[in-house]
Amino acid sequence: MTLACHLKHAFPGFTLDAHFEVPEGLTVLYGRSGSGKTTVVNAAAGLLRPDEGRMQVDDWLLFDTAQKAWLPPHKRRVGYIFQEGRLFPHLTVAQNLRYGHWFAPKGATPEPMDRVVNMLGLGPLLHRRPAALSGGEKQRVAIGRALLAAPRMILADEPLSALDDARKSEVLPYFERLRDEVEIPILYVTHSAAEVARLATTVVTLEDGRVTGQGTAAEVLGDPSVTPLGARAAGAVLEATITKHHPDALTELNAGGTPLFLPALAQPEGSSVRVRIAAHDVILSTTEPADLSALNLLPGTVQDIRSGQGPGAIVSLDTAAGRILARVTRRSAERLDLKTGTPCYAVIKSVALAPQDIGG
């Protein structure tokens, strides 16, 4: 499966000129607000008619301005999960969920209602109306409603941004299950590095209406030159497997042979997880530190140092566990005489690894 997107659209004061082709799985469009992410998704849904362009999934053509081809929104069968849920207030949760099913073509095979209701934990909500739901519940219903319309593609426009942290971690796992259990392409818009790290099969970064990078979460987030949200949001992603849950509420991971200790995770031993390590949570040392409270010590070599006008620098470090980014001051980088090839230790506090940065 390939999703091809070529788009040109002029707004007053802003031009979108985005081109990318991505493989199957969950594709995250990553960038700050105003970078054009939502425009791409709205064009995919048919809610915005671009000046020029073409979008298709394999041989399923959504639109092509060159051929004057345009599928109206109701014929596209995309499941759109909106930022604000957009549930129908006059229908119950069950009726909202069935809404798309009424209009799905006879031959379509939607997900079975029971399965979706169980997967999203909607059983106790079915007879309520949207006004009586919490924000997290609304978003789960919105996910279910999109799924049950038998979509050929799922679009999600910052589906978690209206939720507080607790609700975010309630809904986020459902997107992981969506990615792993539903075999249709998903286009997911976010400006959260944590969501990119947890969800993305492929990341496409957008800046000022243009694509600035594409790759896996580890590739894109580990590349210090691609930080669409600035150095403050930088942070690399490590792939690891859970080796052991320790009795002192720590979980031990194996990342490329290196042990990593984190606050206890819920996933069973043996499952693989992605860990995002924010660059500002990493300390560098050129000698092996002793008598340190931090549990995670990763030896590596400096691969690259980037700095701008500000006081900070982003150091990328190659370790056995994978690429790690560290945000240090330029002064420290000079004092430690860091340059490409310098052997170095990355020190990471276990408690710095927030649970919303860790997922399957």
Add this chain to the structure above:
Amino acid sequence: MDWLTPEEWQAVALSLRVAFWATLFCLPIGVFTAYALARWAFPGRQLLNILVHLPLIMPPVVTGYLLLIAFGPQGGLGALLKETFGLTFAFRWTGAALASGVMAFPFMVRAARLSIEAVDPKLEQAAATLGASRAWVFVTVTLPMILPGILAGCVLAFAKGMGEFGATITFVSNIPGETQTIPLAIDLALETPGGEGRVMRLALISIALAAGALALSEWVSRRVAARVGGV
């Protein structure tokens, strides 16, 4: 039921019939016009808006006169409708219904338009992405959400239909049993010596009908609103 004379009963029944048909005639056209004014950009939108509101602002006599010109026996539209549908308006109760409908139309449009403008187009977009065509979006999302507004419009239109005087008497005159609705009967009774009792009886019936319609609509729209926006 002998506290009303047969002629008075006739006036009451005729008023109800005229108001009913006037409302029914207003309903689909009014909602469609309101939707067009609220949601579509088209050339002549302002002109249509003014046209819709004219009966509200013009003297009713003028509206009646214009109806007489258009739908009277010599009027172009009147002759056309008579030929094609066998429908005559001049000096018939159908004419009274038409006059009431035209006078009630702006009330219906205003009520429907306000409620349509309160519906978030984002919900209609969401329905479209779920596979609903424009017509289905209207039936399944827009219509249920504007139902309270439409009901309010219907009550206003019905009340206007019951009470219409100026345009009706100008267009179809005051013919007992054919075009003499309650207000026209009251008008005649006022000019008739010894008609005070009839005036009072008809006035009371007018008030009761108006209050009843209002109470009914309050009750229905509260139930509908609870269903639509409810918890």
